[in-house]
Amino acid sequence: MPRLCNSFRAVLHLRTVLICWFVVLLFTHALALSPAISSEYPRWQWPTHQGAQVLRNFDKPAQKWNSGHRGVDLAADDATVRSPAAGKVVFAGKVVDRTVITIEHEDGRRSSFEPVAQPLKVGTAVKAGEKIAEIDPAISHCSQLCIHWGVREGTGKSAEYLNPLLFLGVEDPSVLLPIGEDFAA
Template identity: 35%
Template sequence: MGRAKRAGRTLQVGRAVVAAAAVATLCLCFGEPTTTSLSVASPLDVPVAVSQADVSRTHLRPVDGAVLQAADIPEQNWLPGHRGVDLEARPGAMIRASGAGTVRFAGVVAGTPLVSIDHGDGLVTTYEPVLSGVSQGETVSRGQVIGRLADAATLPETARRDPGLSWGARLDEGYIDPMSLLGSVRVRLWD
């Protein structure tokens, strides 16, 4: 009699599984279509290119020199690229804040003197190699002198040694081309 009870229970479980499968099949075939989907992105899948539509375009160039190397922003933070723009400037040139904000960092990293400014809207700009004339936490205005360009030839081996000013920008966690922060350019064809 023990075997008969077990066989009956097995048959009931089997019927329940078949019934559940039939209901699931009917729901899939005749149920309402949904547009909801779930996808999980790994940190490496998150794009670095950040929308610049809402970025204030009221910044100014920190130095008047020509562009020595344009930005080449990579699609992922870990990919190679040029995360800023290099502007021509001579050692000792006065470097201005591109926009108003608070000095986030003023010091030396890997032998390179630099200044970072938090503009309060998710935007942080960096200037290197700059011998700082400001202190961390200090409020700066647009166009205010924040330091002088260091002479790359006098910096330690570990420092950035390219000529001119390296000007970078990050919006939230992604790099952006700092030239996109500038307002429209007025072209004058004659005097």
């Protein structure tokens, strides 16, 4: 009988070791397949000029219906607005009192710019860096010549606004740190 118990324990131990090894392999494989930050946020071009001053930062509201600033305001040296990445014009028209142009990029994300004048027509394919519109001088959005740039991921009610500066490599994504026993990060 003791011999049977020892065999049973050995089988249980081997089974436990194999399960743990399998879990470690699964976890390691999942980490290897998870996208890196750089692939999650591809590098795009500045829609105004390289290194433009950010006049107003992205301020994502706590809830989708709350007020916030769902994009960034970038200073401009001239009135030219350029596509930050390749894509297609999916909207060009009035929203309230200003003209907006929206580019759907190859990865499905959408960039919107306002206030603009002389936007390209809906359906126009654009390359990264290509002129898509001019800043509308008749609307003073900022205290100086500027463009508001918003980036959305997803469509409809599930659309999520993202910080456009992530795509320029200017800012890094937020990382939540573990909280210690004293509730300090």
